[in-house]
Amino acid sequence: MTDRLWFNGAMRDRDAVHIDPADRGLLLGDGLFETMRVHAGRIIHLARHMARLYAGLGTLMIPPPARTEVEAALARVITENAMQAGSLRLTITRGCGPRGLLPPEGAAPTVMIVPFPPAATPMPEAHLVISRMRRDETSPLSRTKTLNYLPNILALMEARQRGGNEAVLLNTAGRVAEASASNLLIQRDGMLLTPPVTEGALPGIARSVLLDMRLAREQALTRADLLGAEAVLLVSSLSVREAVSLDATPLPREPSTAQRIRAALAS
Template sequence: MTGLLWLNGVVLPVSEARISPTDRGLLLGDGLFETMRVVEGHVPLLERHLVRLEAGCETLLLPPPDHALIRQGVDDLLTASGLVDGSVRLTVTRGSGPRGLLPPVEVRPMIMLTCAAATGAIAGPVRLGVSRYVRDGRSPLSRVKSLNYLPMVMARMEAVAAGYDDALLLDGQGHLAEASAANILLMLSGRVVTPPLEDGALPGTSRARLLEAGLCVEHSVPLADMGEVKAAWLVSALSLQPVASVGAYVLGRCKDQETALRETLFGVATQ
C-alpha cells in the first residue's frame, strides 16, 4: 500500500486517517468492497466495478456512493500517489451507528480508497486444498463482496497451514464454488466451465467478462468429477493463476486456452 489514501473526499497520509470506533464496518462487517486493477495510471474497468458495488448496496439496503464522486476520488488518489500499475480498493461501510444491530435512521456511509503497487511477480501454479468451510449459493450475501470475509480468511489460513497455497470452497451439496479470493475456471469435457452463482460462486468481474466473450460457460462441477478436469485456473480482477492440483487431483496445463484467457482479460499472453 502507498502512503496515501482517499477518505470521504479527501486525500491524506495513511498515518492521519481516522475512522470512527462506532463505524459499523469495523464493528459488524456492515459494508462492501471492490478491488480494481490499475493500468498505466487509471482503472480501465471502474464502471463495471461500480455497477457491481451498486447491486451489492441494493442487497444490503445501503445508499450507494455517487459514481462521479468515486471516479474523481480514484483520479485524485492515483495522481497524488503517482501509482502507475497496481490496484485500488474501494471500501464502503454504513458509517457510524448506535450500539446494536439496527442502523441509524440517517445513514452516512464511510467511503475509502486505498491503493497498492503491483508486485511484478508472475503467479505460478497453485495447489488448492478443499476447505471445510462452505458457500451457500442460496443466500443473497453470497453474491456481494461483503466485509464479512472471515470464512475466506480462515479457509486460506487453514489451507496454508496444511501445506497448500489456497483453499477451494464447495457448496453444501459438494459442488465446487470458488477459492478464497478468486473464481475458478476448469477445462472439462473440452470446454472451460465455471461454477454457477447458485453453487456459491461470487459474480466476479473477470468471470463475467469471460462469460460475455464466450470463453467459458456456467456448469456445476461436483468434487467427485475433478478426475475428469484437464486444467484449471483461479481468476480475479488482478490475475489469472493456473492450478497445479486440487487435493489429491493433479492437473495439467492447457497453454493455448490459457493464452486466450489472458489476452481477453489483460491484453497480454503473460502477466
C-alpha cells in the same frame, strides 16, 4: 508511487486517516469493497466494478454515494499517486452508529480508497485443498463482496495447514462454488466452464468478461470435474493462476489456456 488515499471526501496521507471506533464496518463487517486493477494509468473494467458495487449497496441497503463522485475520487487517487500500475481498494461501510445490530437512521457511509503498488512477484501456481468450510449459495450475500471474509480466511488457513496454498469452497449441496479469493474455471473439450452464481460463486469481474466474450460458460461442477479437467484455473481482477494439484493429487495443465485468458483480460 506516493501514499495518498481518499477518505470521506478528501485526499489524505495514510498516517492522517483514523477509523472511528463506532464505524459499523470495523465492528460488524457492515460494508463492502471492490479491488480494481490499474494499468496504464486507468482502472480496468471500471464500469463492471461500479455495477457490482452499486448492486451490493442495494443488497445491503446502504445509502449509495453518487457514482460520479466515487469515480472522480478514484481518478484523483490515481493522479495524486502518479499510478501507472497497481490496484485500488475501494471500501464503503454503512458508517457509524450506536451499539447494537440495527442500523441507525441517517448514518453517513464511510468511503475509503487505498492505492497499492503492483505485486513484486507473480502469484504462485495453486495447490488446491477442498475446504471443510461451505459457501451458502442460498444467501444473497454470496453474490456481494462484503467486508466479512472470515469463511474464506479460515478456508485458506486450513489449506495452508494441509499443505496447500489455495482453498476450494463447496456449496451446501457439495458442489464447487469458488476459491478463497478467485473464481474457479476448468477446461473441458477446449471450453472453459465456471460455476453459476446460483451455486454460490461470487459474480467476479474477470469471470463476467470471459462469459461475455463467450470464452467460458456456466455449469455446475463437482470435485470429480476438477480431477477430470484438461486444466483448472483461478481468475480474479488481479491475477490468472494455474492449479497444479487438488488434495495432493496432480492436475493436468494447459499453459496456453492461461495465456489466452490473460490476453482476454488485459484491457
